[in-house]
Amino acid sequence: MVKKTFGVIGLGKFGSYITRSLVDQGESVIVCDNSQENFRDFREDVENLYMLDSTDIVALKEAGISELDVVIVSIGENIEASILTVMALKELGNKMIIAKATSKTHGQILSKIGADKVIYPEREAANRLFVELIASKVDVNVISENLKMCKVLASDIFGKRTIGEIQESSIKKDESGNIIQEIKIVAVKRNENWLMDFSLELEVFNEDFIVFLGNEKAIDFYVKKFENL
Incomplete structure (x- = not known):
């Protein structure tokens, strides 16, 4: 051959x-x-x-x-x-x-x-990480030098708020007005269904799992909050 x-x-x-x-x-x-x-x-x-x-x-x-x-x-x-x-x-x-x-x-x-x-190496790597993330209550994976993906049980921290409210409240700025902390929700698991095409008005329930992207500072901040539940 x-x-x-x-x-x-x-x-x-x-x-x-x-x-x-x-x-x-x-x-x-x-x-x-x-x-x-x-x-x-x-x-x-x-x-x-x-x-x-x-x-x-x-x-x-x-x-x-x-x-x-x-x-x-x-x-x-x-x-x-x-x-x-x-x-x-x-x-x-x-x-x-x-x-x-x-x-x-x-x-x-x-x-x-x-x-x-x-x-699309980066996108395919992110998709593989996404599949791996669905196994535990809180899981974090590194996508790039300053980008991480996290999956968590919404619980009281994210529950009873809309996607837009969660994302807006995650934004933190420095004294010059530059954004230094921010997350973006990319998927919500409700019961056995994954929601990936949703509006900012979608309300998140305590029992939902959510997957979000964020810079290192933002992800580390929220991981600590969830670990203290």
């Missing part, structure tokens, strides 16, 4: 994870990035490392990208570079292009210009 060949363009967290996984499985991979510094963890394991501008068709072709079975574009923050890279790969004739998107709009654009598959 002929093994597939892979290319990874962009060595951020996601690109590095994919590259490491492919290498550990013994797959053939060509890795491209615009910074030599990002190659440091792969110099001993990956033979084909290329520092290049991934929007440059000639550079991609010279690196052998056009001959690969699958190319993963893991450029996230630079949306323009992400889009132009996918366009370059299409022009080269790559048959399977998988591209990382950071937003719904970004993903739609990537699909329209020819990406065969669009993935």
